[in-house]
Amino acid sequence: MNEKELKFLQAHFRSHYQKHLPVPPDLASREFGFGWQKKIDYRHQSFASHKEFQDFMLTEVPLYVSYSLAYYQFPDKRPVSAKGFQGADLVFDLDQTNAEHDHSAFFCRGCLECLHREALGLKDMLSKDLGFESTLVFSGQKGFHLHVRSEKVRDLGKEARKQIADYVSAEGLDMRKLLPVAGESIELKFREGIRNVPKGPQAQSRGCTKRAYEAMRKAIESEDEKALKAYGLGRKNISYIKQNKQRALENLEKGNWGAFCDSENLDRVFANVVKTVRFVQTDKAVTFDLSRIIRLPDSLHGSTGFTAKTLKEGEKFKVEDAMAFKGEEIIEVIPREDVDFTLNGEWRLRKAKFEGLPMPIALFAIAQEKALLP
Template structure:
């Protein structure tokens, strides 16, 4: 939906003022391709290049683009076109996590374009899982080799800047994303006797490396959390009750690699389904096109997002991510109030103030909340 022109005229000077006071800096800036977008399209022009942060800053102030993106790839000639003429030098490994891909129940209430506190919490948990359980634990990257950015809207961009990944080709990047998302898991690799009729079911232990240990820890964690957590793994009510009722022997069995403490019929089908349910959330959350495609461009850290008015905030550390609250820590605008006409606004929290839900009414709200609602196309400026 095109943005109301009065809203665009109101927000554009706010964007320009933001860039006139906030300095934007990017590592290896002169080797990256930049792209910019309008309120209607995140990328309307690309193949831009800047020699230094001063040139970039001048462009942002002069043009006040609603969206500013740059490449995770480094090039010899970043402004050249077509892509093959740029002289690719390598690319960071990037993961794009978006709450809209998590199929959360709250989205049925507020729609896929809106983001509530539950959405923010869920996608942050996925980001922490990706970093701690995969990038650090399984792949051995250090925290110093990982960059974390809030996307400015519904999720996070995770960059790995290790020298080991810079020259990976698309096939090698796909192998990493497939591993992380659990694609093509061979169940017999973890349950070697699962297809042998009458055989004792041996399986992974909590301490096993990679997906084996992850499967064991996931099932034990769900057992300790109760029936609802087991149901989220695709286990029916009857078996969920049986497993929880017998967890005092099931958990020690799994710890010893014995998965036969409770008899399950159709074991291969049953555990395949469980593993699939463990991987779907991660698979959907990781945007493979971004991870595998080195020509993709992403939000420039600390620039504004044209669909929210929030800052695509650079986050300093994993610890800082744990405490990060986008609706407090990514706000660009002051607390002054603005009168808007709310068309249909779901509940919204900005800082510690709750707004809405509103329906076809004039209300006075804080500037950050007003910009968020208007850029989400659920409100316009009130008539004088």
């Protein structure tokens, strides 16, 4: 970023931080990293007090602020092994989605919507399955972070965190191990002479298997053909379910999926349903890397000028709400390339064509390096 644009952003960031300085819990035990040209230009910084941190932020005005998930005795020592590890928060980073949406290469609001939905699903799973209460934070640019700050997770080692990361993404899931109970479908035995059909998720199941049961029950109850197809059921099976809904539900309750699903297809169907209720794509390294530093919640993101906003329980996410800067002042910019985007209105910037933009939009375009100051 050029000097002129950097100074412009820093002036606005400074005025924001004068009123809204984000401070992490246990500030003195955290390692900090700061960036001006890239997300982390240097790390291994620490601050003994709120005042020290404030002075640094208002003097140096970094565009990116990251802090350690770990708590250290000596946060500024290096290498990491000399810091005196005292535990760490658990964080999940969601920045990529496979969900279908109209994708746009530049500033994709669709991605953010899908990721927000997935993050809420993960938050729910963390609470219901693992018993972790988490805080949802917008990353300030492309995704979301879920922070678990609890004594329950503080002492977890790298291997335990890897297992948790695998659990939430269903990585390495072998359905045969998840559903080891061999059952017997009376109906199937009668119909096709097959015995010992593996039992699927049932009313008595727990955790994710219980949710898989509920997902299938919902699809059968509402005769949701699209969902049933997505789970891998064939046309014959779907028509059987439609004609014998009550019987299918009774069998489902006991885990006898073989009563309404081809036996050779069972594993695939189990897996599809379980993955529907438990598959969140996260950047696993963030979850298990104990020396990771991550964006400080409620700090500003130097590539957007948005706040890495902490979302309250039940709060709806709208990217405009994360815009740190308001105001009608018009700033003139020179676009560096053609770019169209929606952010508090529709914007069409054309390369080298002078454009007067409201300050928050100009700041976004400059931070994204799509525009320069004249």
